[in-house]
Amino acid sequence: MKKILVTGAKGQLxxxxKVLSNNYSQFEWIFADRTQVSLDNLSILQNQLEEITPDFILNCGAYTAVDKAETEHELADIVNHLAVAIIAQYTKDHSVKLIHISTDYVFDGTSAVALSEEALTQPVNVYGATKRAGELACLKANPDAIIIRTSWVYSRFGNNFVKTMQRLLQERDTISVVNDQIGSPTYAADLAQAMMTIVTAPDWIAxxxxxxxEGEISWYDFVLAIQEIGGYTCEVKGIPSAAYPTPAKRPAFSLLDKSKIKRVYGIVVPDYKESLAVCMKGGL
Incomplete structure (x- = not known):
């Protein structure tokens, strides 16, 4: 029985x-938290991987505190870059299949068209820079790896934008949301399914x-959809990013072109509003 190691097992993805693993009982699953696979402790990471001996690694662990990364550059780089290099080298040396999760924040946000996998990367914050460094380290150590860039991830689990907005929409009479950052959200359950479609595909295309x-929306549009599905009555106002300054700059446009994953792996990508409704109704 082949063994799948999931890092960052307690995160959204x-x-x-873990929920999806019930449909894939042909694998032995290891869901590792930060004590079992310590992405922030490079001195023991290699030994931890050698003890687990996986056939697949789904690297979902990351330092994702975008604003905090501006002052915790070293820690973000260890988790998002240097640990990825160790994992990728391990998978290369032991013929292990690796899927590593990356981000739309590797882009600078100046594009006006959906970004392909070949689009120029130019991160505008520390988080994006460390994730791009992780991509490069991954591909250098193991050219046979698969990297999936995703964006605006939310889930039934953990803390995320959808849960925060649901709470605020119920607590407040008015909320303001930026309307000039464009992209598309990702329901983590859909991404998990896409990953397993790749794992079980007959061919591994690195x-x-x-x-x-699917969808091209702003965070403001996203909140309007949350409001519509939840039936909330709070007033939602759109504001420019300049009116809501954050320590880390965000890319203004980071819509991802999904045509490659559809073409190569035949993956069907749901519309953002359909998936949002599924998540808000309990992920049934």
């Missing part, structure tokens, strides 16, 4: 993979792939 749900 790891939690959705390289970088994009995955998010």
């Amino acid at each position: 790891g939690s959705e993979l 390289g970088i792939y994009n995955y998010s749900n």
Whole structure:
């Protein structure tokens, strides 16, 4: 029985993979938290991987505190870059299949068209820079790896934008949301399914792939959809990013072109609003 190791198992994507694992009993699953696979402790990471001896690694663990990364550059780089290099080298040396999760934040946000996997990367914040460094380290150590870039991830699990907005829409009379950052959200359960479609496909086609749900929206549009599905009555106002300054700059446009993953692996990508409704109704 082949063994799948999921890092970052308690995060949104790891939690959705745990639910999905019930449909893939042909594998032995290891859901590792930060004590079992310590992405922030490079001195023991190699030994931890050698003890687990996986056949697949789904690297969902990451330092994702975008604003905090501006002051915790070293820690973000260890988790998002240097640990990825160790994992990729391990998978190369032991003929292990690796899917590594990356982000739309590797782009600078100046595009006006959906970004392909070949689009120029130019991160505008520390988080994006460390994730791009991780991509490069991954591909250098193991050219046979698969990297999936995703965006605006949310889930039934953990803390995320959808849960925060549901709470605020119920608590407040008015909320303001930025309306000039464009992209598409990703329901983590959909991404988890896409990953397992790749794992179980007859052919392993290495390289970088994009995955998010279909749709081109702003965060403001996203909140309007949350409001509509939830039936909330709070007033939602659109504001420019300049009116809501954050320590880390965000890319203004990071819509991902999903045509490659659809073409190569035949993956069907749901519309963002369909998936949002599924998540808000309990992920049935």
